[in-house]
Amino acid sequence: MERPKRKNPVLRTRLPTLPPAARSRVALGLTAAAALGRFELQQCRDCGTVQYPPREACQKCLSILLDWKPQRETGELLAQTVLHHSNDLFFRERLPWRLGLVKLDCGPTLVSHLHGEIQDAPAKVRIRTMLDRAGQAVIVALPDKENADMADDRQLREFTCDPKHRKVLVTDGKTALGQALVKALAKAQCELIWVGHAEPWKKFAGFDELEKIPQVTLVALDVTDSKNVRELAAEIAGKVDIVVNNAEYHRSFGIANRQGVETARAEMDVNYFGLLRLAQDFGPAMRSRGADGRSSAVAWVNLLSIYALANFPPHGTFSASKAAAHSLAQCLRAEMRPAGVRVVNVFPGPIDDEWNQLLPPPKIAPAALAKAIVGALREGIEDVYPGDVAQEWLARWRDNPKALERELSA
Amino acid sequence: MTALAQFVNAFSTGKIRVVDLTQTLSPEFPGISLPPEMGQAWPFRIEEVSRYDERGPAWYWNNFSCGEHTGTHFDAPVHWISGKDLPNNATDSIPPERFIGPAFVLDCSKEAARDADFLLTKEFILEWEAQHARIAPKSWVLMRTDWSKRRDPVAYQNYDEEGQHTPGPDVEAVKFLVGERDVLGFGTESIGTDAGQAYHLRPPYPCHYYMHGAGRYGLQCLTNLDQLPPTGAVVIAAPLKIRNGSGSPLRVLALVND
Numbered sequence: 001m002e003r004p005k006r007k008n009p010v011l012r013t014r015l016p017t018l019p020p021a022a023r024s025r026v027a028l029g030l031t032a033a034a035a036l037g038r039f040e041l042q043q044c045r046d047c048g049t050v051q052y053p054p055r056e057a058c059q060k061c062l063s064i065l066l067d068w069k070p071q072r073e074t075g076e077l078l079a080q081t082v083l084h085h086s087n088d089l090f091f092r093e094r095l096p097w098r099l100g101l102v103k104l105d106c107g108p109t110l111v112s113h114l115h116g117e118i119q120d121a122p123a124k125v126r127i128r129t130m131l132d133r134a135g136q137a138v139i140v141a142l143p144d145k146e147n148a149d150m151a152d153d154r155q156l157r158e159f160t161c162d163p164k165h166r167k168v169l170v171t172d173g174k175t176a177l178g179q180a181l182v183k184a185l186a187k188a189q190c191e192l193i194w195v196g197h198a199e200p201w202k203k204f205a206g207f208d209e210l211e212k213i214p215q216v217t218l219v220a221l222d223v224t225d226s227k228n229v230r231e232l233a234a235e236i237a238g239k240v241d242i243v244v245n246n247a248e249y250h251r252s253f254g255i256a257n258r259q260g261v262e263t264a265r266a267e268m269d270v271n272y273f274g275l276l277r278l279a280q281d282f283g284p285a286m287r288s289r290g291a292d293g294r295s296s297a298v299a300w301v302n303l304l305s306i307y308a309l310a311n312f313p314p315h316g317t318f319s320a321s322k323a324a325a326h327s328l329a330q331c332l333r334a335e336m337r338p339a340g341v342r343v344v345n346v347f348p349g350p351i352d353d354e355w356n357q358l359l360p361p362p363k364i365a366p367a368a369l370a371k372a373i374v375g376a377l378r379e380g381i382e383d384v385y386p387g388d389v390a391q392e393w394l395a396r397w398r399d400n401p402k403a404l405e406r407e408l409s410a
Numbered sequence: 411m412t413a414l415a416q417f418v419n420a421f422s423t424g425k426i427r428v429v430d431l432t433q434t435l436s437p438e439f440p441g442i443s444l445p446p447e448m449g450q451a452w453p454f455r456i457e458e459v460s461r462y463d464e465r466g467p468a469w470y471w472n473n474f475s476c477g478e479h480t481g482t483h484f485d486a487p488v489h490w491i492s493g494k495d496l497p498n499n500a501t502d503s504i505p506p507e508r509f510i511g512p513a514f515v516l517d518c519s520k521e522a523a524r525d526a527d528f529l530l531t532k533e534f535i536l537e538w539e540a541q542h543a544r545i546a547p548k549s550w551v552l553m554r555t556d557w558s559k560r561r562d563p564v565a566y567q568n569y570d571e572e573g574q575h576t577p578g579p580d581v582e583a584v585k586f587l588v589g590e591r592d593v594l595g596f597g598t599e600s601i602g603t604d605a606g607q608a609y610h611l612r613p614p615y616p617c618h619y620y621m622h623g624a625g626r627y628g629l630q631c632l633t634n635l636d637q638l639p640p641t642g643a644v645v646i647a648a649p650l651k652i653r654n655g656s657g658s659p660l661r662v663l664a665l666v667n668d
Contacts, residue, residue, distance in 0.1 A: 201440060201567035225437040226457055251447070262449055 196221025349389025578605030
């Protein structure tokens with residue numbers, strides 16, 4: 001994909017539109033899996049039939065015991081067509097649009113969006129559920145074989161948040177994660193990366209290396225300072241396509257082993273109010289650019305924590321601040337969705353950094369976490385649980401939240 | 411004519427000039443930095459409550475927050491461990507007459523320009539006294555370094571791998587000012603009354619240790635000291651009346667004969 005031409009600055013920016021968003025409650029099961037990057041369909045507990053579209057009772061035996069199960073992500077394209085007309089506002093602006101009929105190896109035959117590189121039918125395809133701009137799961141067929149430029153496909157880019165040729169703000173460049181993120185984003189061919197750093201008088205380790213990356217512009221940004229956030233937004237928010245809010249304040253205290261509220265308050269000020277400030281000042285400009293060509297405003301990434309799901313008492317106040325941020329991120333998600341801007345929440349287990357010094361491994365390396373975040377943007381994933389610890393906690397939490405609460409406080 | 415009437419007369423006829431020694435409180439003005447695992451002072455922050463809008467149609471106002479030791483601020487004796495048990499050692503209990511006093515301004519600007527770690531010595535003070543006047547009891551001693559002219563926060567904080575490099579007094583100078591000149595307190599233009607590297611002096615932070623240990627005060631982040639005469643100015647420095655406060659941001663004014 002060539003770098004998109006610069007937009008003529010005197011032309012109107014089109015307002016964002018969304019593809020059809022209505023879903024039944026049961027159909028949201030598809031969305032729940034797609035948000036995690038999983039391909040799941042309902043499967044009948046009695047007769048084993050895989051179901052599509054989502055339904056209340058088995059299409060074969062009428063059993064109501066339908067479970068969402070991971071399915072094989074392969075199938076065969078039976079027929080394709082190209083849409084040249086649509087009454088839907090979203091698709092009208094994106095014609096022509098390629099669709100096809102795919103017979104899944106797990107059973108059902110369904111209508112799917114088709115990647116441009118898929119050969120005419122019959123052809124082997126890979127199947128994904130992906131979130132569309134309305135935040136709902138849709139079926140997307142990809143070519144059988146992976147290739148390097150696959151993500152550049154015009155239709156696929158409507159489902160992903162690929163940083164390629166986009167402009168990104170990373171809110172904290174001081175941490176090892178911040179620096180790994182900047183490097184991963186530069187490698188993913190971002191056009192510009194603004195990198196925030198608080199207290200600019202304290203030169204941080206890695207500063208010189210960051211400055212050498214051609215896409216990087218370092219900007220003073222302290223998310224606890226409303227004026228600073230507002231002024232930076234006034235300067236750049238109209239150009240930011242992706243916000244990666246990795247600014248966090250982390251101290252390892254519970255309630256009883258730290259007097260007073262000042263540390264907990266500082267955690268809230270960065271982890272919760274910092275997000276609120278950024279969202280109030282960067283959100284509106286991004287919402288206005290949700291359909292701004294091939295490099296539109298597209299995603300907002302929040303570095304949360306697996307501790308947002310269930311409190312880890314040795315890091316108790318930190319956990320609470322991340323739970324607050326998680327809740328606010330859900331509000332942000334609802335407010336950004338009408339513009340088609342995806343809010344990506346990242347729930348890592350302990351990061352291998354200063355403030356987890358006394359936790360034994362496994363801890364996720366900053367570079368691995370950065371890679372997972374950029375990967376989630378490219379894959380269009382909305383809820384990211386990177387690494388073994390996060391995956392294990394997620395599984396335990398989904399299975400029995402009460403059990404996890406007891407296990408974590410043991 | 412009473413003394414106050416004379417003062418008002420001199421003031422209204424322009425014979426007394428007011429010099430503002432205060433930095434503007436803003437989020438940009440540098441604050442103190444401690445190791446990250448320790449408790450932290452709030453930096454100055456300001457949030458709009460309303461501005462003639464739906465949050466309050468006819469009025470504009472803000473909420474601000476900051477630590478007691480933010481911007482141009484006053485240090486009370488209770489701030490330091492050495493002054494913790496003294497009587498009248500906090501912002502609410504210091505006798506108010508201590509908030510007005512003569513100022514002796516020691517110009518160390520050339521020395522500080524040459525050496526960011528410049529330490530004011532007893533010898534320097536004695537030499538200064540020989541040229542100007544003996545420092546009177548119950549006076550502020552203000553160390554002029556022109557540090558306040560460093561408008562760039564990076565240059566003002568002046569950090570490197572070994573920490574902060576800013577000028578201040580050495581141990582003997584502080585002991586001399588307290589013990590032999592009975593000063594009211596000591597004021598600087600940089601972020602502390604002690605030098606940036608004063609942690610390595612014996613005792614660490616001698617100005618805090620001896621001044622507050624003897625019930626004396628500190629003023630820091632002062633500006634416009636270059637507009638004061640070496641002697642003859644009067645400083646008005648009244649901290650907020652915070653119950654048992656260890657210090658407070660304040661407006662520091664100097665009155666100067668013109």
